[in-house]
Amino acid sequence: MKNLRLKAARAARDLSQQQLADLVGVSRQTINAIEMGDYNPTINLCVAVCRALGKTLDELFWAEESHT
Amino acid sequence: MLISPAYIFDLIAGMALIAGIAVMFYFVGRKSRREKKYDERQSLARLKAYRAAFWTFVVLLAINAFVESTGDGYRWGDAIIEPFLFICAAITVFVVICIFEDAYFALNEKRSFYLWMFGIIAFANSFIFLGNIGNYNCAYIENGRVTFRAMNPVVLVMFAILFASLAIKALISRGKERERSRDEEGAS
Numbered sequence: 555m556k557n558l559r560l561k562a563a564r565a566a567r568d569l570s571q572q573q574l575a576d577l578v579g580v581s582r583q584t585i586n587a588i589e590m591g592d593y594n595p596t597i598n599l600c601v602a603v604c605r606a607l608g609k610t611l612d613e614l615f616w617a618e619e620s621h622t
Numbered sequence: 623m624l625i626s627p628a629y630i631f632d633l634i635a636g637m638a639l640i641a642g643i644a645v646m647f648y649f650v651g652r653k654s655r656r657e658k659k660y661d662e663r664q665s666l667a668r669l670k671a672y673r674a675a676f677w678t679f680v681v682l683l684a685i686n687a688f689v690e691s692t693g694d695g696y697r698w699g700d701a702i703i704e705p706f707l708f709i710c711a712a713i714t715v716f717v718v719i720c721i722f723e724d725a726y727f728a729l730n731e732k733r734s735f736y737l738w739m740f741g742i743i744a745f746a747n748s749f750i751f752l753g754n755i756g757n758y759n760c761a762y763i764e765n766g767r768v769t770f771r772a773m774n775p776v777v778l779v780m781f782a783i784l785f786a787s788l789a790i791k792a793l794i795s796r797g798k799e800r801e802r803s804r805d806e807e808g809a810s
Contacts, residue, residue: 571802579661579729580661580662580663580729581661581663581664581724581729583663583724584661584662584663584664586802587663593663595662595663596662598662599661599662
């Protein structure tokens with residue numbers, strides 16, 4: 555599942571994937587994989603991303619329950 | 623049996639050479655380990671690639687043992703080329719998986735350097751291989767067995783595959799990058 559909230563938060567800060575990757579200390583491909591939902595980051599990386607974007611874990615990574 | 627001084631000298635020289643190469647590899651490896659940094663996704667992808675390379679090596683060894691045990695002592699290659707081929711196959715599997723999983727290059731490494739290096743090594747080996755084809759003193763097959771001289775074409779194939787993998791991955795990445803920047807421009 556794509557992480558559109560992360561993408562939106564990054565865009566709101568006017569950061570490219572490479573800039574966010576440099577802030578967090580990972581490769582650009584890793585940020586892309588998280589946004590595309592191809593990779594589930596560890597809690598350490600989630601926290602680092604949240605700190606870089608000034609968001610909470612809930613705001614960026616908590617999956618909302620789907621009501622069926 | 624009387625051991626000649628020349629034999630002892632050769633033995634010591636050989637062991638010193640091996641020790642020297644081992645020390646060199648240790649220090650070069652330590653330096654590169656310190657400089658290379660992979661993120662968590664890359665480390666995970668490299669672990670999968672190591673696993674695939676390990677099983678490639680094991681399967682090739684098993685097939686080779688089966689073929690040679692059923693062939694009444696038949697061996698298709700000499701004692702050097704057989705393990706060398708399997709090691710090269712395993713390394714190729716590892717590197718190709720790493721390349722396509724974006725886990726081959728550390729965070730501070732440049733792709734173009736490796737592309738050039740793989741291309742130059744493949745080209746140099748093709749040069750040696752083609753030069754040896756007409757040389758009767760450098761037979762690739764002797765008495766029905768592939769000789770150690772086939773290491774050149776093996777290395778040539780390996781680096782040609784690695785070069786092609788890097789080039790294909792670079793093209794794919796460039797296409798995706800263009801698509802991604804178009805999306806981001808459209809969104810902003």
